[in-house]
């Protein structure tokens with residue numbers, strides 16, 4: 001297969017293919033549309049082969065891009081290395097890595113199924129780490145590349161009932177920011193996309209998220225467009241939506257107790273706790289809080 005030259009051209013375009021995990025649905029599917037519309041050749045990865053195959057055919061036809069599909073369960077410990085090996089074997093140079101695949105567990109941490117919790121760590125943390133580690137060095141060697149890791153507004157605060165999920169997203173945000181600083185000036189950048197509630201299967205399957213008013217949710221297309229554009233511009237963090245930006249910019253400045261209560265409120269079950277925390281805060285002026 002003929003390889004496109006991997007040099008950033010005058011338009012600032014990144015050479016190579018865009019590898020998108022979790023491309024079969026939701027935000028990942030829309031990210032595939034966004035990169036295809038910018039004429040990036042695509043590698044679409046997910047477990048649901050029929051969905052990525054159909055999407056691949058659609059994007060190849062509509063945007064005249066090359067598409068490969070990679071049916072894979074990224075929770076399998078050897079999956080990231082197998083993906084890197086398969087793409088190297090096929091002569092595919094990854095210029096843009098999008099770590100979007102993610103899963104959610106909710107409810108009290110102590111009562112959660114351990115197997116599902118460990119699977120969440122594998123998908124949201126281990127696979128993101130391994131894929132970033134595997135695809136970053138060749139980008140650095142070429143002197144150009146983009147990494148887009150999908151975190152969440154939950155990365156900015158602990159979220160009761162979504163404790164483990166929020167912790168994994170805090171990991172993704174921290175890793176992406178730190179690595180982004182390490183590679184500053186290299187021609188490669190790392191971006192953390194931090195969506196708020198987004199109308200996807202993940203949200204529809206969540207008992208907590210279903211309680212969120214429709215007006216507080218964004219479309220996956222809008223989130224993906226913001227993420228794709230920020231990634232290609234090389235921004236460190238993108239939080240789509242004004243309300244989400246207000247929440248995330250306020251969180252680091254607020255007392256920790258308030259941040260915890262805000263996290264509880266975000267899962268739609270903790271508005272009373274947020275009100276109580278605000279009242280407590282008003283009454284406790286001058287006292288130091290942990």
Ligand SMILES: NC(=O)c1ccc[n+]([C@@H]2O[C@H](COP(=O)([O-])OP(=O)(O)OC[C@H]3O[C@@H](n4cnc5c(N)ncnc54)[C@H](OP(=O)(O)O)[C@@H]3O)[C@@H](O)[C@H]2O)c1
Nearest residue numbers: 022024025026027047048073074101102152197198200202
């Ligand atoms: N929706 C929201 O409100 C929201 C908010 C903030 C952040 N996010 C983040 O956005 C990302 C995308 O989520 P979404 O809302 O678009 O969810 P979604 O509609 O459920 O899509 C999740 C994607 O991840 C893939 N995936 C899940 N487990 C996988 C595995 N083991 N191996 C390979 N692929 C796997 C799924 O594909 P298969 O099932 O075909 O494998 C699917 O394509 C996630 O990282 C999520 O945490 C979502």
